[in-house]
Amino acid sequence: MPDHGHDATAATSAADPAIEDARLEEIVEGGPLGAFAVAGVATFIVVAIFVAFYFMIYLPRGMIQ
Numbered sequence: 001m002p003d004h005g006h007d008a009t010a011a012t013s014a015a016d017p018a019i020e021d022a023r024l025e026e027i028v029e030g031g032p033l034g035a036f037a038v039a040g041v042a043t044f045i046v047v048a049i050f051v052a053f054y055f056m057i058y059l060p061r062g063m064i065q
Helices: 006-015 017-029 033-061
Strands: none
C-alpha cells in the first residue's frame, strides 16, 4: 500500500500542540456551515411536504360545509 505521508502529519500534530491548536482554530473560524446546511435541507423537506399535502389533499377536497 503506498504511503501518502499521513503518518508524518499525524506524528507532527501529536508532537506539537501549537500546530494542533492552530489547525483547530482554523476549523472553528469556518463556522457551523454543516449545521446550517442540515437545518436548511430539513426545513426545505418540511415545507415541501406541507405544500404537497396542501395541493394534493386539501385543495382537491374543496370547501367543507
